[in-house]
Amino acid sequence: MVAWLVWNMTFLPVPPGDHAPFLAFLSPWMTRQRWFANKGANPALEQIGTVTLDSVEPDVEAVTHLVLDHTVGKPALYQVPLTYRREPLANFDALIGEFDGRWVYDAPYDSAYTGALLDAITHGTESRGDHVWAVGKRTASHVAAGLQSRVLTGEQSNTSIIFEHEGETPVICKVFRALHDGENPDVVLQTVLAQAGSTAVPPPVGHIVAEWDDRGEADGRATGHLAFAQEFLPGVQDAWRVALAAAAAGTDFSDEARTLGIATAGVHATLAANMPTSDITPDDIDSVIGSMHRRLADAIAAVPELTRFEPAIRDVFERASQAQWPAQQRIHGDYHLGQVLAVPDRGWVLVDFEGEPLRPMKERSRLDSPMRDIAGMLRSFDYVAGSLAVGGAVPSPEWVGSARAAFEAGYGAASGRDIRHSRTLVDAFELDKALYETVYEARNRPGWLSIPVDAIERLCARVAG
Incomplete structure (x- = not known):
């Protein structure tokens, strides 16, 4: 059954048509991230749209921004999930800074976002945001509740989040940082292999697929995957x-x-x-x-x-x-x-x-x-x-x-x-x-x-x- 996401439309971290201050705030942080390709360059950023997940914590907004970089060559589209908090978190290293009265964090390190992300996948949540539509698709028969999250170190082009709890099968969710129009083979092929009974891939849990505005496409819209979750194999x-x-x-x-x-x-x-x-x-x-x-x-x-x-x-x-x-x-x-x-x-x-x-x-x-x-x-x-x-x-x-x-x-x-x-x-x-x-x-x-x-x-x- 599809669960419909409802959020308060009166709050938008970046008002439509007024993205320049926010992008100027975000730009220095983006250039330092391992997944950002044009390191050393001064980004020329454009916000394509946003979609908000239903945060598991009250008064915390979990917003995924789609940001286009025009720095060099063909523009590169990035997925930038952020959390917005009214009060800063103590002893938390993922702080990006303060913007418009909110404390802004790199969302994969924030449990408010990671909980919402896994819920969106396992419950088939549909979200309609600012020029972006997204829906979760679960492929696993069961996913444990109460899993705790941490970010896997060493990633470059993506960000992988580990969900685990003692006695439960752990899950790894890959957040695709660079987005493209078209189905991601990582999602498609591993899902097909697992459903065919192959044990040569970790069993998939589910994924999130999205649509967004794309001036380069004939119909003005692009479709791609935002995230992919599957069984995590620890200690190997x-x-x-x-x-x-x-x-x-x-x-x-x-x-x-x-x-x-x-x-x-x-x-x-x-x-x-x-x-x-x-x-x-x-x-x-x-x-x-x-x-x-x-x-x-x-x-x-x-x-x-x-x-x-x-x-x-x-x-x-x-x-x-x-x-x-x-x-x-x-x-x-x-x-x-x-x-x-x-x-x-x-x-x-x-x-x-x-x-x-x-x-x-x-x-x-x-x-x-x-x-x-x-x-x-x-x-x-x-x-x-x-x-x-x-x-x-x-x-x-x-x-x-x-x-x-x-x-x-x-x-x-x-x-x-x-x-x-x-x-x-x-x-x-x-x-x-x-x-x-x-x-x-x-x-x-x-x-x-x-x-x-x-x-x-x-x-x-x-x-x-």
Whole structure:
């Protein structure tokens, strides 16, 4: 049953048409947040609209602001949930400041907001605000009451809130900070996998979907997800940390990599059985290869030393265009060891199906080749050894090769598709991923730039040989 949200329309933290003072107040704080992309720039902010959740505390307003940043390039839309209190909270670090007689807080740290957020999801609450409409959708059969919230540290592009209480199944709710028109694959794919009976993803609890004004859309409105809640798996490590520890100790990772390949094949098979697929056409291949060439051009612009590899890379892409391609389907899209959890007595569990964060949401929801996920994981094994080398360690030269081979063997055994017969295609996707990594490292971690550049050199040399 849908619960309708009613709130006092006489209170608006930011009166319609008078957003400039509020945005000037908010701007310095936004530039310091990890999820804000244009760090170091002076934001040019525009408020698109707001929606208010039914706060679990009296006299506290829990307001979600949709704020558009026009600083550079294509405008970026952010979800900025805030709480407004008449009295300041003692010993509370999430204070943004005082505005218009109210104390303003970063809402994910405030129980008044987190309680309202989880209630909106579990009760199917519908909210109509200033140019924004939102509704909760519950997918779990049961969610415990009385869960306490805390923010998970270390997030960058999103904010994750943990809900837990002794004796109850904990929940993690991801608040999407950067919003896009289109369904978020993280919500869609994990929900489909869980409903199909897959144990390779944490069971979803529910989500919030919203509509807002968007001048870039034909009908002037956009639709997307604001938040996604699912079971939280406490005290587990991701596969990156497990693999890193193994490589640092010189411990063979073949068994773990093989079972990871099996799990990956299982997820691909479930997605293919429960979501649309299509045989790839020449136009589809041309589109993918064209995007690879554009990525190469962007990478050379960012790292000119890649010019010496350009003929070899373009040759790999050309060979891939003539290869035999598998059917297109929904995939993970940004697959690496950090997106997999090692869960005792359960095995590998995949998370974070959002796809590459630099790609538009609609592109992330298109059918794609499962070889892209294979290549992403192969690159991740290489990053394990590369990160150790950057830190001054000397990883075993056999470690990466054995892990890669075992992952491919596990995937092939479970899927019936021998990756060795798709080597030309995998090489192209792996080079494409390394070019993506080169641009990322050049912009964010120059000290790690050698990892993808060295990989590009090795791949080109191997293909030429």
